[in-house]
Amino acid sequence: MKHIYLNLKRFDVPAELGGVNRLAPVQEWGRTIVESTQEPLKKYNPQEVEFVQFLPEAHLLQAVAALSENSLLQIGSQSVYRDNTAVGGNFGAFTTNRPASIVKAMGCAATLIGHCEERNDKKGILAEAGVSNMSAVNRLLNKEIKCAMDAGLKVVYCIGETSEEQPQWEQVLGEQLSVGLEGVDKSKVVIAYEPVWSIGPGKTPAGKDYITKIARFVKEQTGGMDVVYGGGLKTDNAAMLASIEEIDGGLIALTRFTGEIGFYPEEYLEIIRLYLGE
Numbered sequence: 001m002k003h004i005y006l007n008l009k010r011f012d013v014p015a016e017l018g019g020v021n022r023l024a025p026v027q028e029w030g031r032t033i034v035e036s037t038q039e040p041l042k043k044y045n046p047q048e049v050e051f052v053q054f055l056p057e058a059h060l061l062q063a064v065a066a067l068s069e070n071s072l073l074q075i076g077s078q079s080v081y082r083d084n085t086a087v088g089g090n091f092g093a094f095t096t097n098r099p100a101s102i103v104k105a106m107g108c109a110a111t112l113i114g115h116c117e118e119r120n121d122k123k124g125i126l127a128e129a130g131v132s133n134m135s136a137v138n139r140l141l142n143k144e145i146k147c148a149m150d151a152g153l154k155v156v157y158c159i160g161e162t163s164e165e166q167p168q169w170e171q172v173l174g175e176q177l178s179v180g181l182e183g184v185d186k187s188k189v190v191i192a193y194e195p196v197w198s199i200g201p202g203k204t205p206a207g208k209d210y211i212t213k214i215a216r217f218v219k220e221q222t223g224g225m226d227v228v229y230g231g232g233l234k235t236d237n238a239a240m241l242a243s244i245e246e247i248d249g250g251l252i253a254l255t256r257f258t259g260e261i262g263f264y265p266e267e268y269l270e271i272i273r274l275y276l277g278e
């Protein structure tokens, strides 16, 4: 089974406010993306490939409502809170947070946990508190994964090393896996590997040998979990990634990296065609 994930980050922010949304008014953005991508995806075999689109919370209800009959698309949230509602327990006193129970109730099938931008946010809070040992980040993410799974959501768990961490990549990724997945049913989780040092303008893209080495490491450490490339599946690397046996799919975000950068539905569909080879 291949997994094609789409992380729509905050691509809903209009260009005039500094964002990359030139697609649709904010009020219609989630629906527009689902409606402009789901029909062409119906030609793929759901036994062979799954498609999940992760949207900011404000767009989840609209995206779910836009799903057509027999759509192959599934909708997911961008992470969940590390605590949840429970009958007889917390009734929803979670101002500003996003418990997994409501993500599931809104019709989502999955959630994306531990993206490098989420890790950065948590690291920043710890740094403000004077904490330099960042292992707490993995423990917080482990709680989020457990809440998501208790709520019946599939989990895509992101791991990756920064440029500073690269010399100790085995230790860093090993801890992200062992602590993040402690006590978790791995059969319901897919790993997204993000070489953080390689993401962003002007960075050297990760090559085939490096990605293969990491994917093998993850599979060895986890008993063969599915691993997708999370550093950005795009036009430039789709064929290379498709040629790596140990890679089980990819995480798409921006589809255009020069000029009017952003996410464009036709380019997303083209990346999928290039990766799946059909």
Ligand SMILES: O=C[C@H](O)COP(=O)(O)O
Residues within 6 Å of the ligand: 007, 115, 194, 199, 200, 230, 231, 232, 233, 234, 251, 252, 253, 254, 255
């Ligand atoms: O979520 C995906 C990764 O952060 C890569 O994003 P990008 O392809 O837009 O650089």
